[in-house]
Amino acid sequence: MSHQRNILVLGLDGADLPTLNAVPDAGTYRFHPLLGIQELPEGEVSVSDPMSRARAVSDAHDGSIDAIVGHCDFxxxxxxxxxxxxxSTRTTSLESVVKCAHKYWSRMEQRKAIDAYPNSGRVDLQCAAPRTRRRGLSHVAQARTRPFLGNRLRRIGHDEVPSRPTAVRPG
Incomplete structure (x- = not known):
């Protein structure tokens, strides 16, 4: 057997291991917990504490660190x-993660890439009775912005929601 690659998994719990062990070529990987799901903070979070704990576990790891992956969200x-x-593992940038997660920044990036995107605006949270405006968004725009929503809608019977953008600007 060839060298096994060590993959540290943030948020790993016992229920995740069968999924990880079912990936193609799973025999070439060794999955190691890097903070269990119960060790990750919820609600309003300071990143410094889990980051310090993850560093300590990573520094104590005996062997190479070939990848760091996660099995949950924020x-x-x-x-x-x-x-x-x-x-020094292959990863995306923190900026790209924030661009995808932050609703306003995400919409600004979408405007650069596609013609149909949902409008956005400020909501006055102090207003006693906020006005709502119906924004006639097409199913295409909704599915482009929130692909997981499109997948969920299809699962409950809304098959007309497309899973991929139909038109993307070049560049």
């Missing part, structure tokens, strides 16, 4: 790029 999605940069 704060894992922000920790992976920061840890990847520190431990």
């Amino acid at each position: 704060p894992v999605s922000t920790l992976i790029p920061m840890l990847g940069r520190e431990y």
Whole structure:
């Protein structure tokens, strides 16, 4: 058997291992917990504490660190790029994660790439009775902005929601 690659998994719990062990060529990987799901903060989060704990576990790891991945969303999605940069593993940038997660920034990026995107605007949270405006968004625009929503709609019987953009600007 060839050299096994060590993959540190943020948010790993016992239920995730069968999924990870079912990936193609799983025999060439060794999955190691890097903070269990119960060790990750919820609600309003300071990234410094889980980052410090993840560093301590990574530094104590005996062997190479070939990849750092996550098996859940925030704060894992922000920790992976920061840890990847520190431990020289292949990763996306923290900026790209924030651009996808931050609704306003995401919409600004979408405007650069596609013609149909949902409008956005400020909501006055102090207003006693906020006005709502119906924004006649097409199913295409909704599916482009929130692909997972499109997948969920298809699962409950809304098959007309497309899973991919139909037109993308070049560049």
